[in-house]
Amino acid sequence: FSDVYIHGTVRDAAGKKMSKSLGNAIDPLEVIDGFGADALRFSMISITAAGQDVFLSKDKFEIGRNFANKIWNASRFVLTNVAQENFSTRPAASLEEYLKSNIVRARGEALSRELSMADRWILSRLNRTIEVVTKSLDNYKFNESESMLYDFIWHDFCDWYLEMVKSDITALSPQPSAVTSRAILIQVLENSLKLLHPFMPFVTEAIWQNIEERESIMAAAWPKINKHYVDKKIEFDMGIAKDIIVNIRNIRADMNIPHSKKIKVNLVPLKSKITPALLDSMGYIKNLAQLEELNIEKAGFKKPKSSLSAITENFNIFIPLEGVIDVEAEKARLAKKQDLLKQQLVFTERKLKDKSFMGRAPENVIMTEQEKAAKIKEQINRLEETIKEL
Structure with missing residues (x-):
């Protein structure tokens, strides 16, 4: 053999080696019946990191099932909202030709028609993903390539x-x-399906044929990176916008502000010359964070009364809450939530101090409890800061 691939020992949730004699083995046919063949395949690869043992339980197969559902629902949305003429009779490379001749910028050249910021960003992220997934597969890093592909499809x-x-x-x-x-939606979906096919052959084939009845996806050419589309600046700028949106959404969730309620937000730049990076994404921030008003303030801006703030690497975010929520009632609700978390923390820390538990429990179970305690402490501190700000 020119290449040999060795994976770690497969163990159950308690850390014992799986075997028929111990009766702790999982029947793959039962997993296929309950979750699907693609979910089995995808989940096994996702938890099999190079050089590490695999801790396997039936709930791990929810990873693959949930991902299969995610991409299936996304494809349904795309195909429902993209007119058939965009893809029914086009040759495989027609979108590439269309983008090159009409809208994609050549480096240093002026555009006759500009792609939206979102379009440029997703094309850049797609081509980066093609590059890293291909390299990881060539180096037998199956777990890494699947993880990067998961992140691109699910999140980006x-x-x-x-x-x-x-x-x-x-x-x-x-x-x-x-x-x-x-047109870009179809291009990104098709290339994502090609990259995902080795990991989820059945669902990708089904979606491939839903787009257009044709030869099997197995016969399609593997995607190749086009560095013309890779744009570091657009990824940096979109990263700033995403950070702001996530922080605003977190505050909305913490304060129980309904999604339908439009709010005002003030942004204060923390670095000189960072504001231009935000100008193209203002519309996305207002839309995705459900904002009535978004203002970029100058340095020295004073925090509004009864407002909450968040800090990103590049901006201070201020959200005035007067007239949006009942501040006193919200403080009382958060204090009650904080008390409940403190009770949970006492119980978890007591378990971690128990010599009997620490001596018998598998390492992964102990790590889970330690991570749980750290997460509770973080929530308590965050609530404390929020109450003080209010």
């Missing part, structure tokens, strides 16, 4: 890009940019 494509373009592509009177976004 589904959680962010689809949400950014949703209002455009579903509008009754779409803007010209929606035509391009629809």
Whole structure:
């Protein structure tokens, strides 16, 4: 053999080696019946890191099942909102030709028509993903390649890009940019399916044929990176916008502010010359964070009364809450939540101090309890800071 691949020992949740004689083995046919063949395949690869033993239990197969559901639902949304003429009779490379001749910038050249920020960002992320997944597979790093692909499809494509373009592509009177976004949606979906096919052959084949009845995805060419689309600046700028959106959403969730309630937000830059990086993404921030008003303030801006704040690497975020929530009632609710968390922390720390538990429990169970305690402490501290700010 020119290459030999060796994985770690497969163990049960308690850390014991799986074997028929011990009766702790999991029947793969039962897993397929309960979760699906793709879920079995994907989940096994996701938890099998090079050089480490595999701790296997039936709940681990939810990873693959949930991911299969995610990509299936995303593809249904795309195909429901993309007109058939965008992909039914086009040759495989027609979108590439269309982008090159019409809208994608050549380095140093002026554009006749500009791609939206979201379109440029997802094309850059797609091509980076093609590069790293291909390299990882060539080096037999199956777990790493699957993890990077999972992150791209679940987060970049589904959680962010689809949400950014949703209002455009579903509008009754779409803007010209929606035509391009629809074409890019199909391009990104098809390339994602090709990359995912070795890990989830059945669901990717089904979606491939749903897009257009044709030869099997197994016969399709493996995606190749086009460095023309890779754009470090657009990824950096979008990263700033995503950080702001996530922090605003966290505050909304902490304060129980309904999603339908529009709020005002003030941003104060923490670095000189960082503001221009935000200008193209202001619309995405307002839309995805449900904002009525978004203002970029100058240094020295004073925190508004009864407001909460968050800090990112590049901006201070201030959200005035007067008139949005009942501040006193919210302080009481958070204090009660904090008391409950303190009770949970006492119970968890007592378990970790128990010599009998620490002596008998498998290492992974102990680590889970330690992580749980750390997470509770973090929540308690966060609530304490929030109550003080209010």
